[in-house]
Amino acid sequence: xxxxxxFITGFCALLLALPAPTMASISIVxxxxxxxxxxxxxxxxxRTGLIPVLNMARNVTFFAPSDEVLKKLPTDFDIPxxxxxxxxxxxxxxxxxxxxxxxxxxxxxxxxxxxxxxxxRVQRLLSSxxxxxxxxxMQLVIGSGAAKVVMHDWVADxxxxxxxxxxxxxxxxxxxxxxxxANKGDIHLFSQLFVKHPMICFLLQYAQDxxxxxxxxxxxxxxxxxxxxxxxxxxxxxxxxLRFLGSHFLYSSVYRQNDTLGxxxxxxxxSGAMVNxxxxxxxxxxxxxxxxxxxxxxxxxxxxxxxPSFLISWSFFEFSPRKYLYGLNATRFTxxxxxxxxxxxxxxxxxxxxxxxxxxPEGGDMPVSAKxxxxxFTDGLIDSLDGSMILPSxxxxxxxxxxxxxxxxxxxxxGEFWIDxxxxxxxxxxxxxxTAIIPIDRALDLPPSLHYAAGSIFExxxxxxxxxxxxxxxxxxVKGSTIFFPDDSAWEKIGSVAKxxxxxxxxxxxxLCSLMFTEPVYSSDFNSANSSDYETAAGxxxxxxxxxxxxxxxxxxxxxxxxxxxxxxxxLFDGGVVHTISSIPIPESINITPRQLLDAEHITSFVELxxxxxxxxxxxxxxxQYIILAPANSVLAVSNITTATVDLAxxxxxxxxxxxxxxxxxxxxxxxxxxxxxxxxxxxxxSELSDNMYELRIVKHPLIERIQPIxxxxxxxxxxxxxxxxxxxxLPMSVLNAIADPPWWQAHGVLVGLGASGGILAMVIIGxxxxxxxxxGGKNWRHRQALGGNxxxxxxxxxxxxxxxxxxxxNANGSDEEDDDDDDAIGEDTPFLGRAASGRLGSRVNIEDxxxxxxxxxxxxxxxxxxxxxxx
Ligand SMILES: *[C@@H]1O[C@H](CO)[C@@H](O)[C@H](O)[C@H]1NC(C)=O
Ligand SMILES: *[C@@H]1O[C@H](CO)[C@@H](O)[C@H](O)[C@H]1NC(C)=O
Ligand SMILES: *[C@@H]1O[C@H](CO)[C@@H](O)[C@H](O)[C@H]1NC(C)=O
Ligand SMILES: *[C@@H]1O[C@H](CO)[C@@H](O)[C@H](O)[C@H]1NC(C)=O
Ligand SMILES: *[C@@H]1O[C@H](CO)[C@@H](O)[C@H](O)[C@H]1NC(C)=O
Numbered sequence: 032x033x034x035x036x037x038f039i040t041g042f043c044a045l046l047l048a049l050p051a052p053t054m055a056s057i058s059i060v061x062x063x064x065x066x067x068x069x070x071x072x073x074x075x076x077x078r079t080g081l082i083p084v085l086n087m088a089r090n091v092t093f094f095a096p097s098d099e100v101l102k103k104l105p106t107d108f109d110i111p112x113x114x115x116x117x118x119x120x121x122x123x124x125x126x127x128x129x130x131x132x133x134x135x136x137x138x139x140x141x142x143x144x145x146x147x148x149x150x151x152r153v154q155r156l157l158s159s160x161x162x163x164x165x166x167x168x169m170q171l172v173i174g175s176g177a178a179k180v181v182m183h184d185w186v187a188d189x190x191x192x193x194x195x196x197x198x199x200x201x202x203x204x205x206x207x208x209x210x211x212x213a214n215k216g217d218i219h220l221f222s223q224l225f226v227k228h229p230m231i232c233f234l235l236q237y238a239q240d241x242x243x244x245x246x247x248x249x250x251x252x253x254x255x256x257x258x259x260x261x262x263x264x265x266x267x268x269x270x271x272x273l274r275f276l277g278s279h280f281l282y283s284s285v286y287r288q289n290d291t292l293g294x295x296x297x298x299x300x301x302s303g304a305m306v307n308x309x310x311x312x313x314x315x316x317x318x319x320x321x322x323x324x325x326x327x328x329x330x331x332x333x334x335x336x337x338x339p340s341f342l343i344s345w346s347f348f349e350f351s352p353r354k355y356l357y358g359l360n361a362t363r364f365t366x367x368x369x370x371x372x373x374x375x376x377x378x379x380x381x382x383x384x385x386x387x388x389x390x391x392p393e394g395g396d397m398p399v400s401a402k403x404x405x406x407x408f409t410d411g412l413i414d415s416l417d418g419s420m421i422l423p424s425x426x427x428x429x430x431x432x433x434x435x436x437x438x439x440x441x442x443x444x445x446g447e448f449w450i451d452x453x454x455x456x457x458x459x460x461x462x463x464x465x466t467a468i469i470p471i472d473r474a475l476d477l478p479p480s481l482h483y484a485a486g487s488i489f490e491x492x493x494x495x496x497x498x499x500x501x502x503x504x505x506x507x508x509v510k511g512s513t514i515f516f517p518d519d520s521a522w523e524k525i526g527s528v529a530k531x532x533x534x535x536x537x538x539x540x541x542x543l544c545s546l547m548f549t550e551p552v553y554s555s556d557f558n559s560a561n562s563s564d565y566e567t568a569a570g571x572x573x574x575x576x577x578x579x580x581x582x583x584x585x586x587x588x589x590x591x592x593x594x595x596x597x598x599x600x601x602x603l604f605d606g607g608v609v610h611t612i613s614s615i616p617i618p619e620s621i622n623i624t625p626r627q628l629l630d631a632e633h634i635t636s637f638v639e640l641x642x643x644x645x646x647x648x649x650x651x652x653x654x655x656q657y658i659i660l661a662p663a664n665s666v667l668a669v670s671n672i673t674t675a676t677v678d679l680a681x682x683x684x685x686x687x688x689x690x691x692x693x694x695x696x697x698x699x700x701x702x703x704x705x706x707x708x709x710x711x712x713x714x715x716x717x718s719e720l721s722d723n724m725y726e727l728r729i730v731k732h733p734l735i736e737r738i739q740p741i742x743x744x745x746x747x748x749x750x751x752x753x754x755x756x757x758x759x760x761x762l763p764m765s766v767l768n769a770i771a772d773p774p775w776w777q778a779h780g781v782l783v784g785l786g787a788s789g790g791i792l793a794m795v796i797i798g799x800x801x802x803x804x805x806x807x808g809g810k811n812w813r814h815r816q817a818l819g820g821n822x823x824x825x826x827x828x829x830x831x832x833x834x835x836x837x838x839x840x841x842n843a844n845g846s847d848e849e850d851d852d853d854d855d856a857i858g859e860d861t862p863f864l865g866r867a868a869s870g871r872l873g874s875r876v877n878i879e880d881x882x883x884x885x886x887x888x889x890x891x892x893x894x895x896x897x898x899x900x901x902x903x
Contacts, residue, residue, distance in 0.1 A: 281300055
């Protein structure tokens with residue numbers, strides 16, 4: 032009805048502009064009437080009053096449906112309107128069409144814009160256009176491919192008839208156009224938003240009203256980042272999306288470029304904001320700044336203008352952490368936060384905070400426990416991730432005695448960041464106001480119990496077992512604590528000392544409790560400039576200081592300083608934090624005597640012999656500083672040495688070395704020569720043959736020496752500095768015999784020989800002298816073979832010995848470490864300061880792997896489970 036009225040109005044205006052028809056000419060209606068194929072069409076034209084329209088028209092094209100087409104039409108078709116739509120105000124001759132496709136305008140006006148004809152699209156199907164009217168074959172397709180021209184270019188005096196095989200539907204509605212662009216074109220982002228609000232279209236349709244839709248093209252959305260755009264797309268963005276669409280929707284009014292009406296005024300948009308409309312050279316200017324890209328795209332119930340930018344600014348959206356979280360698809364997490372009344376936290380852009388936001392998996396849901404919500408927040412703005420960090424979360428826990436649980440950020444070898452080792456960071460922090468949001472792929476769990484957390488420290492197996500057997504895991508003492516966990520290498524390093532400590536639960540507990548601080552100290556609290564002082568669970572005080580790179584830590588326990596390298600740091604558990612250390616600081620209160628070490632190694636036979644030789648009192652006194660090479664019981668059992676052995680004191684004395692204050696590291700490093708208790712006999716380590724296998728050089732006279740391979744089964748250092756080495760050999764009596772004082776002529780032979788007796792005698796004596804040396808050398812060599820030494824290594828080191836004399840330096844660790852005497856330098860390999868443990872000394876000694884020589888090798892005996900705790 033409206034359409035017909037509009038048509039009549041438009042047509043009357045057209046009628047006045049047209050010249051009067053010439054009666055002699057053949058009109059379109061004449062042509063149609065002359066053919067039997069259009070009887071029905073002519074009748075319909077008559078009935079709908081279109082005959083005069085066609086007769087008075089000039090230079091038009093009529094796409095005429097044959098009777099066949101009309102007969103097939105459903106009865107509810109608005110035939111008069113559709114027929115008017117097929118009258119085009121331009122003459123279209125198929126062979127004159129040079130374009131592949133052209134838009135022509137119909138006589139039919141849109142009700143929304145009565146002075147604008149509806150467009151009709153015509154396509155030329157054949158690639159070459161025809162030259163003459165006779166040249167058959169050109170195909171025209173009109174509408175959206177719905178109708179084909181089956182008879183071309185029927186020329187009347189007032190226009191052209193093109194016979195079509197179907198009726199063509201009218202152009203769609205505004206909504207159909209807007210929604211139909213959702214998957215194509217350069218306005219698909221706006222369309223995607225529009226599609227989500229079918230109610231707009233429903234209202235428009237229901238009220239049979241018109242509208243002007245201002246559509247920002249896709250590039251206009253560049254003012255939004257992907258998260259902001261994503262927010263507009265998700266359910267939670269509903270209200271803002273509707274506001275945004277509304278601000279680009281002028282309801283109940285059609286504003287076109289060539290309208291005189293309405294232009295230059297302020298009109299309300301659907302969202303209530305006023306929009307200023309002004310005609311411009313290119314089209315229409317909105318709000319004085321946005322020019323249309325394409326104007327006046329007409330549809331049944333309105334027009335669309337495309338815009339290069341939004342009519343509103345970015346601040347219109349009032350983005351907040353809450354909106355960003357939804358935009359990131361952290362929907363479940365955000366819903367949960369709002370359910371628990373964290374609105375103010377999420378809507379305040381001034382609040383300085385960082386949120387670790389678990390993002391829902393595609394098409395799924397990310398469960399978040401209400402108890403852990405605050406654990407996802409940290410105060411402070413983390414605007415970039417660059418390395419590991421430990422951050423206090425907003426969650427305070429009773430298990431930490433009211434302190435805040437921490438969040439650990441680490442980086443893996445691929446440069447990916449992880450939170451608490453389990454949640455992967457999905458992208459760099461996003462900033463909105465003073466809030467940073469870091470999306471993660473799963474919700475954070477609170478750090479587990481100590482038992483569970485420590486269970487993952489594979490390298491601290493021994494300490495774990497001690498904790499277990501002392502019942503420390505379940506002890507209240509671990510609440511709100513820092514625990515330094517010696518790793519397995521730390522226990523190995525102290526060798527026999529470890530055996531001693533582990534043989535008594537009291538000592539073990541005292542040690543571990545003094546490595547437990549009564550407050551959590553995270554790596555972020557480590558200080559490399561000053562020492563920080565802490566109370567231990569053992570009731571003592573310890574101060575710590577790290578090196579600059581925080582890779583090692585110096586413990587100061589009273590007078591004892593120990594440097595340990597830090598292994599795994601910041602292992603979080605429900606009650607605090609664990610760091611592993613590779614050396615064991617032994618508190619002052621634990622006194623380790625030589626006898627305790629020998630007992631821990633079950634060295635009984637050797638001690639008996641020492642006592643019998645009256646050496647024990649001195650050598651294994653509490654303040655002894657001797658180096659004791661103690662043969663294992665099994666070794667002494669098969670030797671012929673007994674308390675009855677003659678020269679027992681000499682035999683034993685060969686195993687006792689006195690310290691020399693010469694620099695150069697420990698005994699096994701081979702840098703120093705030591706006196707034995709046997710006067711005039713010195714020993715030193717010549718070389719390390721293999722793991723724990725050494726060549727011992729025994730020297731009596733500068734020209735007389737023995738090379739004795741020994742295996743060090745275990746070692747340890749007492750508090751006073753005595754070093755105990757359990758060895759697999761008795762240094763043989765034969766050695767002493769062989770290097771007994773040389774006969775007078777051997778020592779002074781050369782002088783005697785150079786007497787008056789003359790040259791011949793001298794030569795005989797020199798000859799004898801060399802014979803003896805060569806003979807004895809050979810004997811020694813055979814002896815070494817009998818001992819099963821490594822001949823190859825022996826030869827090699829022997830040679831290097833003769834080449835470079837005493838300057839051979841064999842690093843027991845096999846590393847090219849430089850000696851740094853700087854007291855402040857705390858390096859991984861720096862030997863322990865003070866007495867705490869033996870540093871590099873016994874680093875190869877494995878307390879669980881004594882090699883195949885020592886039949887007495889035993890497992891570490893762990894102290895039995897105790898119910899007493901650190902404080903007990
Ligand atoms: C029809 O078109 C021809 C040329 O195409 C033109 O000369 C003539 O004036 C037009 N007639 C009307 C009535 O517009
Ligand atoms: C077709 O085009 C030619 C010139 O290219 C023109 O002379 C002729 O009038 C056109 N025919 C119609 C029907 O417009
Ligand atoms: C509007 O008017 C301008 C001239 O002012 C004209 O060039 C343009 O084609 C007209 N647009 C429409 C859609 O009629
Ligand atoms: C949120 O999820 C939707 C649907 O899975 C996806 O298209 C969109 O890109 C996501 N947003 C972000 C910021 O990843
Ligand atoms: C011990 O003495 C016996 C007999 O005197 C001898 O056969 C054996 O070789 C000796 N063993 C050692 C290790 O010297």
